[in-house]
């Protein structure tokens with residue numbers, strides 16, 4: 001059942017690396033950046049402001 005692990009969870013039937021891996025990586029990177037920014041109080045404030053404006 002190793003093959004199932006490489007299938008993309010979006011249901012396309014494609015290999016994950018050929019399908020949504022880029023988006024997934026981008027999302028992970030965005031999350032990591034957000035996490036890093038939240039450790040910086042000034043940037044965290046800016047982010048909170050930004051998020052509020054987007055709502």
Ligand SMILES: [Zn+2]
Pocket residue numbers: 008009010011012016019020021
């Ligand atoms: Zn996909």
